[in-house]
Amino acid sequence: MGSANGLVSAQGKQPLFSFGAISDVQYADIPDGRSFLGVPRYYRHSILVLQRAVRKWNDHQKLKFAINLGDLVDGFCPKDQSLHAVKKVVGEFENFNGLIYHMIGNHCLYNLPRTELLPLLKIPSYDGRAFYDFSPSPEYRFVVLDGYDISAIGWPQDHPNTLDALKFLREKNPNSDKNSPVGLMDLERRFLMFNGAVGKEQMEWLDGILQDATKLNQKVVVCCHLPLDPGASSKEALLWNYDEVMDVIHRYNCVKVCLAGHDHKGGHSIDSYGVHHRVFEAALECPPDTDAFGYIDVYDDRLSLVGTDRMKSTDMIFNP
Ligand SMILES: Nc1ccn([C@@H]2O[C@H](COP(=O)(O)O)[C@@H](O)[C@H]2O)c(=O)n1
Numbered sequence: 586m587g588s589a590n591g592l593v594s595a596q597g598k599q600p601l602f603s604f605g606a607i608s609d610v611q612y613a614d615i616p617d618g619r620s621f622l623g624v625p626r627y628y629r630h631s632i633l634v635l636q637r638a639v640r641k642w643n644d645h646q647k648l649k650f651a652i653n654l655g656d657l658v659d660g661f662c663p664k665d666q667s668l669h670a671v672k673k674v675v676g677e678f679e680n681f682n683g684l685i686y687h688m689i690g691n692h693c694l695y696n697l698p699r700t701e702l703l704p705l706l707k708i709p710s711y712d713g714r715a716f717y718d719f720s721p722s723p724e725y726r727f728v729v730l731d732g733y734d735i736s737a738i739g740w741p742q743d744h745p746n747t748l749d750a751l752k753f754l755r756e757k758n759p760n761s762d763k764n765s766p767v768g769l770m771d772l773e774r775r776f777l778m779f780n781g782a783v784g785k786e787q788m789e790w791l792d793g794i795l796q797d798a799t800k801l802n803q804k805v806v807v808c809c810h811l812p813l814d815p816g817a818s819s820k821e822a823l824l825w826n827y828d829e830v831m832d833v834i835h836r837y838n839c840v841k842v843c844l845a846g847h848d849h850k851g852g853h854s855i856d857s858y859g860v861h862h863r864v865f866e867a868a869l870e871c872p873p874d875t876d877a878f879g880y881i882d883v884y885d886d887r888l889s890l891v892g893t894d895r896m897k898s899t900d901m902i903f904n905p
């Protein structure tokens with residue numbers, strides 16, 4: 586486990602670096618509600634969770650950056666308030682004394698098109714795509730995937746990615762409400778409109794990054810709003826082609842941890858190749874005066890998540 590200030594681990598080693606983490610703030614200036622399954626959602630309180638996270642990250646003083654696993658505003662935000670709400674949440678993140686890396690979630694895309702969203706989130710983009718990588722230290726590479734690359738939400742209606750996604754959903758989900766998993770069996774329950782897929786070009790890009798990281802002897806952390814392992818997530822929350830992405834990842838030995846959001850209850854698994862999957866507990870579902878955020882101490886042999894309150898601390902020790 587990391588120490589209270591993240592400086593020295595139980596093994597007496599200093600982390601290479603540390604970073605803050607939060608997911609699914611899903612802020613909206615609307616009364617509390619519930620998910621489809623009846624789980625309470627606190628749309629106004631979630632921004633207070635974010636404010637407390639930023640305060641704690643700043644107090645820590647040694648965090649190199651912070652990462653937002655997506656869904657910074659909620660789909661129920663009245664559409665005439667979307668821009669204001671996104672700017673308000675981005676503004677709270679920007680009170681952090683360091684770099685923030687955002688990724689997009691389905692709820693962000695319910696509010697704003699990619700053309701407006703990506704510049705606000707400072708996501709480096711070509712052609713509206715929202716995948717990128719960065720290297721906070723020579724030993725590590727972070728890969729941020731765009732899980733809504735092929736998606737029925739967020740692209741213009743006549744965009745080839747929208748058309749591909751709608752065709753895919755017609756083939757995989759016979760329900761008239763494409764967000765309904767009724768009748769879908771087992772892992773097929775992920776074929777829902779609120780999910781998406783990594784497209785061919787992004788897959789090739791990922792392969793190239795992992796080749797390069799292997800050459801440079803870098804360990805890789807893959808981040809995606811949508812979870813990539815059924816052991817860590819509800820079936821309904823998985824990336825449509827999580828299996829294809831994991832096939833690419835498993836061809837290399839450099840990916841040690843995959844981080845995700847979307848499945849609000851959170852989860853942790855270690856897959857059959859020893860890759861850790863940590864899905865973060867949602868800020869949105871924190872009852873008043875409770876929290877869900879954390880920071881991660883990064884070592885050469887592990888990532889140690891030091892969670893606050895509902896975000897469980899997790900030691901992710903790598904396979905040799
Ligand atoms: N088991 C489920 C989960 C969701 N839906 C549909 O998705 C919509 C969004 O779900 P939330 O959890 O964000 O409320 C919901 O309105 C349902 O249409 C579902 O059918 N079955």
Ligand SMILES: O=P(O)(O)OC[C@H](O)CO
Nearest residue numbers: 779819821822847848849
């Ligand atoms: O964040 P939402 O509203 O898209 O909910 C996602 C579900 O929790 C996935 O099971």
